[in-house]
Amino acid sequence: xxxxxxxxxxxxxxxxxxxxxxxxxxxxxxxxxxxxxxxxxxxxxxxxxxxxxxxxxxxxxxxxxxxxxxxxxxxxxxxxxxxxxxxxxxxxxxxxxxxxxxxxxxxxxxxxxxxxx
Amino acid sequence: xxxxxxxxxxxxxxxxxxxxxxxxxxxxxxxxxxxxxxxxxxxxxxxxxxxxxxxxxxxxxxxxxxxxxxxxxxxxxxxxxxxxxxxxxxxxxxxxxxxxxxxxxxxxxxxxxxx
Numbered sequence: 001x002x003x004x005x006x007x008x009x010x011x012x013x014x015x016x017x018x019x020x021x022x023x024x025x026x027x028x029x030x031x032x033x034x035x036x037x038x039x040x041x042x043x044x045x046x047x048x049x050x051x052x053x054x055x056x057x058x059x060x061x062x063x064x065x066x067x068x069x070x071x072x073x074x075x076x077x078x079x080x081x082x083x084x085x086x087x088x089x090x091x092x093x094x095x096x097x098x099x100x101x102x103x104x105x106x107x108x109x110x111x112x113x114x115x116x117x
Numbered sequence: 118x119x120x121x122x123x124x125x126x127x128x129x130x131x132x133x134x135x136x137x138x139x140x141x142x143x144x145x146x147x148x149x150x151x152x153x154x155x156x157x158x159x160x161x162x163x164x165x166x167x168x169x170x171x172x173x174x175x176x177x178x179x180x181x182x183x184x185x186x187x188x189x190x191x192x193x194x195x196x197x198x199x200x201x202x203x204x205x206x207x208x209x210x211x212x213x214x215x216x217x218x219x220x221x222x223x224x225x226x227x228x229x230x231x232x
Contacts, residue, residue, distance in 0.1 A: 033219060042121070042208060042222035056217040089160060095218070106220060108154075108162035 002026075004109035006092050012115045013082055021077040021112045025094030032075050033106060034059075034067060037089040046090075049075060082116045089113050119144045121211050123223035130199045131231050137184075138194045138226045140209030148214040151185070151192045156206040156225070165207070168192065196228075204230045 005024040013019050025032050034046040036059075045059040049069045060066070064082075069075040079086055093106035121142045130136035142151070153165040168176045168185050176183050180200075184193045196203055206227050210220040 031218070035220075035222075040224070042123075042224040043220070045219045045221070048217040048219055050217075056219065059219075091160075091162065093162075093220075105152075105164060105167070107164075111160045113160075 004092055004094050004107055006090075006109035006112050008112060009110065010113045010115070012117065014117055015084060016081055018078065018080045019082055019114065021079075021090050021114070023075045023077070023092030023094075023109060025073065025075070025092070026107055027073075028096065029094035029107075030072060030097050031095040031106075032069060033093045033095075034075070034077050035091045035093065036061075037091060037111070039088070043091060046077070079114075082114075084116050087114055087116045119146070119149075119211050119213065119221045121209055121221050121223040123209055123226050125226045126224070127227045127229070129229045129231055130196070132199055132201060134199055135195060135197045136199055136228065138196075138207050138209075138228065140192045140194070140223055142190050142192065142209075142211050142221075144190070144211065144213075146213050150212045150214070151183075152210040152212070152220070153181070153183070153192075153194045154208045154210060155203075156208060157204075162208070166194065199230050201230050201232060204228055 007022045032049040035043040037043045048056040051072045064080045067077045089111040091111040093108045095106045149170045151168045155163045166178045166181050180197045182195045206225045208225045209223040
């Protein structure tokens with residue numbers, strides 16, 4: 001696609017429910033990143049995919065968070081048993097390849113605003 | 118671990134004037150990349166400008182320029198001839214030159230442009 005697409009744009013859920021957030025990267029981009037933006041905070045890294053593999057999951061805050069990527073394209077971030085502290089904007093970014101370092105720029109989607117009541 | 122600090126939570130500038138947003142960072146790496154991203158209310162992060170640490174020359178993109186001081190680990194953004202459309206959150210970001218190339222972000226500066 002022309003840009004990184006994320007859905008839904010907004011999600012309201014009840015505490016304890018599971019949610020799935022979707023990211024559709026730019027076509028041909030092999031690298032995909034998830035970040036979380038909490039109120040008053042910068043963006044914090046969650047997980048990185050290269051193709052379908054996730055060599056860096058170091059930012060996932062707990063085992064309630066998981067992500068997968070299929071076909072080297074769409075990625076889904078799943079949060080199980082949501083808590084109020086999970087409320088944030090979840091941003092996805094993609095890059096052509098991390099190997100072309102000088103040209104590696106991350107392009108961001110508009111994010112999913114998650115509100116846990 | 119690398120850190121990025123933006124010490125100005127909010128800044129205001131008069132339309133057509135110049136404003137400078139500050140960013141400092143900490144790293145032990147010698148080769149890295151620095152970015153300024155703009156986030157308007159639409160939440161879409163837009164790349165404003167980037168700087169390669171190995172380049173001494175400061176990057177410039179139209180009305181946007183940076184003052185990169187490698188020894189001081191400082192990377193400020195100057196916006197000249199400010200326009201109403203420049204109002205947004207601005208994030209400074211660091212990326213290393215190895216590993217996963219994940220970004221380390223500052224907490225952002227909200228820029229208000231006054232008519």
